[in-house]
Amino acid sequence: MAATVHAVLTIALRDLRQRVRDRSAIILAVVAPFALAYLFSVMLPGGSAAFHTSYAVVDLDGGPVARSLVNGPLAALKEAGVADVTAMADEAEARAKVEDGAMAAAIVIPAGFSDAVGAGRAAELKVIGGADATLAAGVARSVLKGFASGVESVQVSIATVLVSSGAAPDPALIARLSGEALAVPDPIILADDRTADRVASNMTFYAASMAVLFVFFAAQFGVTSLLAERRAGTLARMLAAPISPQTVLAGKVLVSIVLGVVSMGIVALGTSLLIGARWGDPVAVAALIVTTVLAASGIALLVVGFAKNEDQAGGLTAIVAMTLAVLGGSFFPMSQAPEGLAQLSLFTPHAWFLRGVNDLASGAGVEAVVSSLAVLTAIGLGSGGLGLLRARSVVLAR
Amino acid sequence: MPTPVLDCRDLRKRFGSRTAVDGVSFSVAAGETYGLLGPNGAGKTTTISMICGLLGRDGGEVVVDGRPIDVGSTDAKAAIGYVPQDLAIYPDLSARENLRFFGRLQRLSGRVLETRVGEVLELIALSERADDRTSEFSGGMKRRLNIGIGLLHRPRLLVLDEPTVGVDPQSRNAILSSVADLGSEGLAILYTTHYMEEAERLCDRIGIIDEGRIRAEGTRRELVGLIGEKDRVTLVAGGSLGPAARALASVERVQEATATDGRIELVVEEARSLLPRILQEAAAAGAVVRSVEVVEPDLEAVFLHLTGKALRD
Numbered sequence: 001m002a003a004t005v006h007a008v009l010t011i012a013l014r015d016l017r018q019r020v021r022d023r024s025a026i027i028l029a030v031v032a033p034f035a036l037a038y039l040f041s042v043m044l045p046g047g048s049a050a051f052h053t054s055y056a057v058v059d060l061d062g063g064p065v066a067r068s069l070v071n072g073p074l075a076a077l078k079e080a081g082v083a084d085v086t087a088m089a090d091e092a093e094a095r096a097k098v099e100d101g102a103m104a105a106a107i108v109i110p111a112g113f114s115d116a117v118g119a120g121r122a123a124e125l126k127v128i129g130g131a132d133a134t135l136a137a138g139v140a141r142s143v144l145k146g147f148a149s150g151v152e153s154v155q156v157s158i159a160t161v162l163v164s165s166g167a168a169p170d171p172a173l174i175a176r177l178s179g180e181a182l183a184v185p186d187p188i189i190l191a192d193d194r195t196a197d198r199v200a201s202n203m204t205f206y207a208a209s210m211a212v213l214f215v216f217f218a219a220q221f222g223v224t225s226l227l228a229e230r231r232a233g234t235l236a237r238m239l240a241a242p243i244s245p246q247t248v249l250a251g252k253v254l255v256s257i258v259l260g261v262v263s264m265g266i267v268a269l270g271t272s273l274l275i276g277a278r279w280g281d282p283v284a285v286a287a288l289i290v291t292t293v294l295a296a297s298g299i300a301l302l303v304v305g306f307a308k309n310e311d312q313a314g315g316l317t318a319i320v321a322m323t324l325a326v327l328g329g330s331f332f333p334m335s336q337a338p339e340g341l342a343q344l345s346l347f348t349p350h351a352w353f354l355r356g357v358n359d360l361a362s363g364a365g366v367e368a369v370v371s372s373l374a375v376l377t378a379i380g381l382g383s384g385g386l387g388l389l390r391a392r393s394v395v396l397a398r
Numbered sequence: 399m400p401t402p403v404l405d406c407r408d409l410r411k412r413f414g415s416r417t418a419v420d421g422v423s424f425s426v427a428a429g430e431t432y433g434l435l436g437p438n439g440a441g442k443t444t445t446i447s448m449i450c451g452l453l454g455r456d457g458g459e460v461v462v463d464g465r466p467i468d469v470g471s472t473d474a475k476a477a478i479g480y481v482p483q484d485l486a487i488y489p490d491l492s493a494r495e496n497l498r499f500f501g502r503l504q505r506l507s508g509r510v511l512e513t514r515v516g517e518v519l520e521l522i523a524l525s526e527r528a529d530d531r532t533s534e535f536s537g538g539m540k541r542r543l544n545i546g547i548g549l550l551h552r553p554r555l556l557v558l559d560e561p562t563v564g565v566d567p568q569s570r571n572a573i574l575s576s577v578a579d580l581g582s583e584g585l586a587i588l589y590t591t592h593y594m595e596e597a598e599r600l601c602d603r604i605g606i607i608d609e610g611r612i613r614a615e616g617t618r619r620e621l622v623g624l625i626g627e628k629d630r631v632t633l634v635a636g637g638s639l640g641p642a643a644r645a646l647a648s649v650e651r652v653q654e655a656t657a658t659d660g661r662i663e664l665v666v667e668e669a670r671s672l673l674p675r676i677l678q679e680a681a682a683a684g685a686v687v688r689s690v691e692v693v694e695p696d697l698e699a700v701f702l703h704l705t706g707k708a709l710r711d
Contacts, residue, residue, distance in 0.1 A: 003505055010502045018490055233484030237547070240450045240480035241503035242472045 007243045011251025016258060019221055029218035029263035030270075033210035037267065038275050040206040053136035054084040056094040056106040063114025064176050065151065069125075073143050074107070082139070091126075098128050104136030105129045107144065117151055118175030120159070154181040201361065204278050207271035208357040209330035211264045212292055212350045216321035218263035219296040220303070220314065222255030223387075226394055227310040235395065245395040249388060253297055260293030280360025284369055288356045291376035295349040298384030299324075305390020324348045352376050402427050403463055403477075403555045403586035404449065410457035411444050411610075418444040420610040422458070426555065426588055431581040433601030434590040435697060437707075441610040442590040443483065446559050449588070450480045463554045476504065479553030483560045485540045486547075489533035493524050493543050496532060497550055504551035514550055522546040522576075538569030545573065555586045562596065574600060594697045606701055613704045618697065619668070625703040627695035628653060629669035631676060633662040634691075638684030645683035646676060669694065 019025040057074060059066050070087075077083040086103070088094045094106035108126040116123035125144050129137025158177050226248075229235035238248055268285060271277035279285045303320055307313035325331065327341070328350025345351035356372035402425035411419040419441045426432040434442045447453035449460050454469045461467070465474035487496050497515045506514060519525045522542040532540060541561065548556060558577065562570045577600055581587050591597055597604050598618055605615045614621055635642070639657035646664060647655035651672055654665040662685065666672055669692045680687055702708055 006505075006507075007503055010499065014488070014491075014499055018488075021490060233482045233486035234488060236447075236452050236482055236484075237480060237486040237500065238503060239452050240475060240478060241500065242474075242476040242505060243503060244470055244472055 004243070004247050007241075007247045008251045008254060011238070011248060012254040012258070015222060015225055015252070015255040018225075019255070019259060025218070025221050025259070028214060029221075029259060030266050033207075033214035033263070033267045034270050037203070037207040037210040037271055037277075040210070041203040041275070052082060052084075053104040053139065054086065054102075055136070055140060056086050056088045056097050056103040058088050058091050058094045058106060058108045060091070060111040061109045061113035064180070065114040065117045065123075065178050066109045068178075068180075069109065069144075069147050073147050077143065083136075091128075095128055098130045101130060103130070105140045107140055114175040114178075115171055117155065117178055118171035118173070120155060120171075120174070123151075151178060154178045157181070201276075201278060203271065203276050204357065204361045205333060205354070207267060207275070207277040208279070208354055209325075209350070211267040211289075212296075212328075212353045213321065213325045213330045214267075215260045215264050215293060215296045216300065216317060216324070219256040219260040219293060220300040220317040221259055222252050222257070223297070223301045223304045223391065224307075224310050224313045224317070225255070226252050226304060226391060227307060227313055230394065231309060239395070245392055248395060249391055253301060253384070256297040256300060257293055260296055261289060264289045264293060278361050279357060280363065281365055284360050284366035285357070287366065287373055288353060288360070288369055288376070291373050291380065292349055292353045294380030295376045295383065296380075298380040298382070298387055299349075301387030301391050302383045303387075305387050305394060324350055327351075329354055349376055349379050352379075401464070404432075404588060405461040406445075406449060406458065407460075408458040409445060409448055409455055409460070411441075411448060411453070411455050418610050419448070419455075422605075422607070422610070422612055424605050424612060424615060426586045428554070428586050429581065429584045430602045431577070431587040431589055431600050433597040433604040434588065434607050435592070435594065435597040435601075435604050435701070436590075436607035437592050440592075440607045442592075442607060443559055444610075445607070446480075446557055446588070446590060450478055450557060451475050452480075476551065477554045479548035479551065479556045481545050481548035481556070481558045481561055483563055485544050487532050487540060487543055490531065492529045492531055493519065493535075493539075494528040496543060497547060500547045501550050506551060514552075518546045518550050521549065537564070538566060538572070541565055541569055541573060542576075545576065549580070553585070555588065556580060557588045559590050560592070561589075562591070562593065594701070598697060604697065606697070606704060608701075608705045614700070621697060621700045622695045625695070625700055627699060628665045628667055629695070630693040631664040631666055631669050631673070632691040632693075633664070633676075633680060633685070633687050634660060634689045635662060635680065635685040635687045636660065637686040642680045642683035642685035645679050649675060649679055652676070 055074070055077070057070060059070055074085050078085045088097070088106070091106070091108050094103070094108065097103040098106050106128040108128065110124055110126065113123050113125070125148070127137055127140045127144065129140070155174070155178060158174050158181070226235065229238070235248070239245060268279050268289065272279055299320060300317060303316045304313050307316055328345050328348030330350050352372040352375045356369035359368040404426040406425065407423050409419050409422040422441070422445050424432065434445065436442055444453065448455045449462070449467070451467045451469055451471045451474075459466060462474055463477035465477070467474045488499070491499065494515060497518060498511060501511045501515060516525075519528050522545065524539060524543060524546070527535070527539065532543060535543070545558070545561060548558070562573055565573065574596060577587060577589065581600070581602075589596070589600060603615065603617055604621060606613045606621065614624055616624075639660070639662055643655045643657040643662050646652055646662065649672075651667040652664055653667070654663070656663050662680065664676065666676070673690070673692065677687060677690070698708070
């Protein structure tokens with residue numbers, strides 16, 4: 001047993017030494033994921049990052065209903081950190097701010113708005129959207145539609161009460177009552193705590209997604225060298241020594257695991273220290289990394305089992321890694337993906353790793369990632385088991 | 399015969415519908431160099447791979463140093479030093495690092511490993527370049543290191559698979575001398591080649607292999623004897639050539655003796671052992687011998703006789 005462990009370590013250390021000398025391995029395993037994580041997070045805002053915009057509000061009415069809009073839904077946007085809301089004196093100023101990009105959109109409450117509401121007449125609210133801020137304008141319209149719906153409900157209620165009491169409808173009274181009614185907090189608060197909403201910051205998301213994408217390239221270095229050594233004849237020479245084929249395989253798989261853990265570990269640590277990624281509980285992150293590397297190594301071993309040479313293995317690994325990365329949400333958050341793709345992503349290690357990171361980045365502990373750890377381990381053992389069977393034939397093929 | 403270091407019995411291997419090795423049996427004793435002589439594709443490397451436990455076999459048995467060997471055998475393989483045809487060394491490592499790596503796989507460690515690495519570097523004349531990367535080595539230096547790795551753990555059986563393929567004449571000569579020295583030191587050597595001259599020069603016994611089968615086996619003399627060809631001796635001489643030829647024709651194992659234009663041509667059995675007698679009889683009959691040429695039938699002729707094709711086909 002000690003001789004076997006010694007042989008496994010001897011094989012692994014030789015390969016690791018070679019990889020350290022090989023700059024391409026360092027670039028693929030560490031530099032590329034780190035650089036791409038930074039670039040993606042800077043160049044591709046949105047995604048899992050919190051939405052934030054700015055609105056100009058022009059209240060030309062000043063009446064009670066207008067005040068309830070400004071102090072109600074629009075103030076709530078500000079409180080929630082969704083938008084900065086800036087009051088402006090006239091529409092021309094607001095339009096100019098939108099046109100020069102200082103504001104994403106402007107909301108104009110025309111004079112007589114409250115009176116129109118009180119008289120039951122059609123009342124107009126105007127949204128001026130910037131050319132490059134359609135999402136911000138869309139959000140503003142959605143908020144105003146919700147407010148209009150509330151106004152309509154209040155109008156109906158007040159009119160019903162006045163008619164049933166026999167009082168004459170007084171537009172000023174109705175406008176005042178509408179304003180007061182709209183200012184009353186909603187009796188029912190919808191608590192929306194879907195898991196999909198527990199998302200990591202943009203920086204953390206791309207750090208994690210690039211780490212899991214490139215760990216497949218890092219992990220392939222170990223097992224792919226089986227094919228290179230078979231071609232060079234050094235594999236046969238190793239097998240002529242008093243060691244078994246399984247010992248050689250174990251040495252190669254160990255190299256894949258070490259390279260994968262080092263790659264993901266450096267990316268996690270580096271992005272945390274240098275570009276502000278927040279991965280969460282270190283112990284849980286470490287467990288996620290180890291199980292993800294296990295899965296990547298297993299899949300890489302399986303790929304090697306079907307390849308004729310190291311070039312073919314490299315090509316196949318790239319195809320598999322990129323396909324899994326796209327399906328698994330390495331390039332965009334699964335929370336924005338169609339339902340079908342989101343379901344499909346659950347067959348990839350990427351999705352389970354990113355789901356785990358999302359949970360941990362949101363402050364959850366290791367208990368929140370147990371399912372991710374279990375699935376990743378299962379993928380690693382399953383693919384690795386099949387890979388070992390295939391790779392043994394690679395070792396013994398002459 | 400002492401207990402052989404290597405004993406192969408009825409080895410068989412098929413790849414799909416093709417039979418690569420078909421009932422190969424032979425043995426190699428300590429201090430003996432056994433040559434497997436055959437053209438490319440004859441089954442030499444497949445046979446060696448099964449002997450070294452690198453390839454599973456469909457039938458037969460391999461025993462090395464008293465222990466059976468198969469794929470998955472570990473301890474028994476320690477008795478074998480394998481020198482593959484390819485240069486199975488790491489170009490990114492130095493000669494010393496290559497030796498250390500394979501030495502560790504052979505379960506050497508610590509001072510024993512370092513001592514042995516130094517000895518082998520001396521043996522293969524690479525001590526001065528020990529710490530240079532092998533990617534900077536000449537072809538001959540790489541070949542020497544390739545052989546040195548096989549000797550590192552002091553094996554009982556050294557298996558060399560065509561170690562001189564692609565080697566310049568000078569390095570080839572050095573390799574052959576080294577192998578001959580190793581054989582004389584008591585190592586059992588299995589040497590495959592398709593070069594007749596190497597087999598004749600190095601091997602105590604030779605197995606002629608073709609299409610996966612041993613066609614004949616024995617010493618060079620025994621193999622040549624199989625085809626009935628005799629040695630030819632030419633004496634360049636003066637004096638009484640006719641009487642000398644007649645006298646020589648009566649000598650035992652001389653089958654023909656004819657005098658022609660300053661020469662006596664003889665057809666004899668085992669010319670080397672009979673040569674002193676021939677010279678003595680020729681002188682006694684009045685011939686003045688100036689030079690002697692002995693032409694013995696070679697293994698090329700044997701191979702042609704046995705297989706109907708040339709060795710290098």
